[in-house]
Amino acid sequence: MLKSGIMEEGLVRATEQGTPQGSILSPLLSNIYLHYVLDVWFSGRVHRQCRGEAYYFRFADDFLACFQYASEAERFRQGLDERLEEFGLKLAEEKTNCIRFGRFAREDAYKRGKKPLEFTFLGFTHYCGKTREGYFKVKRRTSRKKLGQSLRNFTEWARKARCVVRKGKMIRDARAKVVGHLGYYAITDNAKGCNYYVYRAKRILFKWLNRKSQRKAYSWETFLRALAWNGWPRPRVRIDLNPCRRAEAC
Numbered sequence: 001m002l003k004s005g006i007m008e009e010g011l012v013r014a015t016e017q018g019t020p021q022g023s024i025l026s027p028l029l030s031n032i033y034l035h036y037v038l039d040v041w042f043s044g045r046v047h048r049q050c051r052g053e054a055y056y057f058r059f060a061d062d063f064l065a066c067f068q069y070a071s072e073a074e075r076f077r078q079g080l081d082e083r084l085e086e087f088g089l090k091l092a093e094e095k096t097n098c099i100r101f102g103r104f105a106r107e108d109a110y111k112r113g114k115k116p117l118e119f120t121f122l123g124f125t126h127y128c129g130k131t132r133e134g135y136f137k138v139k140r141r142t143s144r145k146k147l148g149q150s151l152r153n154f155t156e157w158a159r160k161a162r163c164v165v166r167k168g169k170m171i172r173d174a175r176a177k178v179v180g181h182l183g184y185y186a187i188t189d190n191a192k193g194c195n196y197y198v199y200r201a202k203r204i205l206f207k208w209l210n211r212k213s214q215r216k217a218y219s220w221e222t223f224l225r226a227l228a229w230n231g232w233p234r235p236r237v238r239i240d241l242n243p244c245r246r247a248e249a250c
Helices: 025-049 070-086 103-111 144-161 167-185 191-209 220-229 243-249
Strands: 006-008 011-013 054-059 062-067 119-121 124-130 136-142
Touching: 025 054, 025 062, 025 070, 062 070, 062 119, 103 124, 136 144, 136 191, 144 167, 144 191, 167 191, 167 220, 191 220
Parallel strands: none
Antiparallel strands: 006 011, 054 062, 119 124, 124 136
């Protein structure tokens, strides 16, 4: 598989390094490789050299490092290039950023008349929020890029499915897609993004169901009844990220 090469404009070109893009081998090898490049390095060296709190999260080739002190974050950023270069890797500069984030960063930004910075990780935009009591809280919403991509994919599927799938099957398949989206994005504080996705998916489905023939398949009332019959999902929190509420439930 490593020697299979890549195809560009109908021509196969041999590759001498890396794995072919889209190969099922890529996620497996990247996880093994980056375990030694980043995971072991952070836990065995970086974390031990920090005098403040330091946290590290990685999923495949996306990772996030958090530091209590700005000087330690800057030192990690400088050492990261050297570490990756040792293993023949390099950062995607357009996707790499070092920002101030947290309770104090929010307060400082408001004092300067600016909004606190936010960042996107694993499809969620993380931003500085607050609880109902006014305390600081990290909140998350579906990133604008992922939300738009999900709706475009749903539209493309509906456009093609209306030619080859019966109406009942199309509604059931659409329901499965919405359930899958909510299974990942329906987390604490993301109700607005999930409600918008369900709202748009419902109207996209209605549009393309009624384009299966010259005669409209559904009125809005009969369409809603068909959705109810098939158990159309409602946005609700699937993954509770509030630690206090989880502790009370236990």
